Amino acid sequence: MQSAWQPTASLDSLRLRAEVLRKIRQFFFERDVLEVETPIVGQSCGTDPHLDFFTTTYDLATVDQTLFLQTSPEFAMKRLLCAGSGSIYQICKAFRNGEAGRYHNPEFTMLEWYQLGYGLDDLMAEVADLLDYLTAGYLNLQATQRLNYQDVFFNITGLNPFVFTIEQYEAFALANHQPEALSLCGHDHNLWLDFIFSHHVQPTLGQSRFCLVYGYPASQSSLARINTSNPNTVDRVEVFIEGVELGNGYYELQDPIEQSLRFDAEINGRNVTGRPAVVKDARLISALEFGLPECAGIAIGLDRLLMILTHSKHIEDVLSFSITRA
């Protein structure tokens, strides 16, 4: 029986983490991508309708000010891009309240990078290069696979994710012994997509290989650009291996007006579901108005990558001290 003062990870796993960090820095050094740091504590936060955040109070201001622990460094990094930083990467902690489980710790390590002049294809190629480099010698993987969201969704479920025929979605849930889906998801197309994708599609993705899924529905757009040839989709990619989601990337939206509208819609969504209010990051909007260079960017969860490298069953096996011992 272990004591609560002891690390949850083995020392070997911590050594492997150090090596992965060193290799990531080597990889980006060779590609001339600048390492940056941005604030962990900031005056605004992402508006993602499904994320909860930690807050803290800043006492030195004339009026006590609520600050947010960042759920991702994306906004600050984009402001650097607008300021002319060129391609950048960061390895940092990110914080998401209420997320704990086999694959979630509320404080986790993220690798995020942006490449100027990249589109989604270039980004996917670079992700594959990096992951090959990091896993070489540890995992014996097949070549990274690219799958179109609509194709993989249809192949596994027989459903078209872009056409919401509720009778077909309900019939699928009932045939899979999940009658609760009907009341959980109701008439919310996006919720149905989340439910079916996470229960039925995701577990099949990335068997002995990395799998990149792209072409997400425009309704799940976030900060990605609408695809020019298929406006039902956005240029967004997610990375999976062994059914585990590792990362999320975009061909980045440049349009400040469009971005502002999406923030409004997300803030509105938060109000509807009763989540704590957030304010739109006006500094990011100002930066986008100044001009974001053409770029693509992605965030990779390094703890989960380490889980895959070490065949760990629980994220705490790769963290020095998981939230229960922090």
Place this chain on the structure above:
Amino acid sequence: MAIYSTNEFKSGLKVMLDNDPCAIIENEFVKPGKGQAFNRVKIRNLKTGRVIERTFKSGDSLESADVIDVEMQYLYNDGEYRHFMTPESFEQYQCDAKAVGDASKWLKDQDMCTVTLWNDAPLSVTPANFVELTIVETDPGVRGDTSGGGGKPATLDTGAVVRVPLFVQQGEVIKVDTRTGEYISRVKD
């Protein structure tokens, strides 16, 4: 009545689901990168013993079930009900065959066992992990056979039938693991 949210679900927690008392076995947090978080929960219906999987939206909640495990002594079987007593308060409970279930074949008068109560009514009975019972019927063993291989069926004084080594004889007391139904050892007087 307490209310538990999905993030409080942990193994062993007793909750009400579809009007039945249930025990949580496993709770997996599932969150698509940018989407709705779910909790995929494996749960045992304490009335039927059946295990089902159910998905909740994270943050949803269930009412707690007033379910407790109480150590009791098995007293006797009156034909219709089996009777149990708490050794401290001498409070007696009667259980029908449905509540006793498979435990019946391990229950010997005076033995201790666990009775699960729901709203103070017996829901199920769990025998002790190890019980000592007498063999009332088994074929005579072959003299000199001391190997563990093979074995033969033996009927115990509670009616249970277990496989025992050939050298074990009728009238002997043996120790049995009730979770697997396997013979463990002879019990010396």
